[in-house]
Amino acid sequence: MSLRAVKIGLGAALVILPSLAQAHLVNSGLGPFYDGILHLLLSPADVLGLMAATLLAGLHGARASRLTVIVLPVTWFLAGLAGLALPAMLELPWLSVLSFALLGVLVALNPKLPAEAVALLAGLFGALHGLLNGSALAAIGAGWTSLLGIALAVWVVALLVSAWVVTLQADWARIAVRVAGSWVAAVGILMFGWMLQ
16 A cells, blocks of 8 residues: 555544534533633634733723723623523624724724723623623533633733733834734634625
8 A cells, every 4th residue: 555545544433433513512521611711712803802902002002901901801701601591592683793893993092091991992892792702601501610711811812912902112012013904804703794685
């Protein structure tokens, strides 16, 4: 048997091997805490909105960043606990996309907002996505430990991203952050187009 035939056979075996596919990767075998972290990192709407909320907070200074780092994971976790208690999984893809697209627009425009307003926007995003995450976790039988993994991952990302943006002083660097916000908004517009098609 030639080496090429062995490679083709192994490749075919690897393609046929997977027997289970899931829309939400919440159970990776790493345990519920790490499954929650993976759920967050593999959910594009969650990640894009989280990045937009923390970029917005960083652009508005240290006070807005500190408030956001506290409010965002707390509201995500508390709303997620409410989502765990829901009898059925919430399916609100248009609202999920709208939430991160609007945050992306705000980053791109960089309007002068009070620190409390920035934290409130982040909290509203966290509450919506926490509720959606909690209902998704409940639908597959996952519990509060997975939700805790999500909330702690949100906290770490919010802390790192907003702290990094606060330190940016050069005009070109702050413009690059605003361009990233416009990309988040553009992804939201594209996702709306796909949903309408």
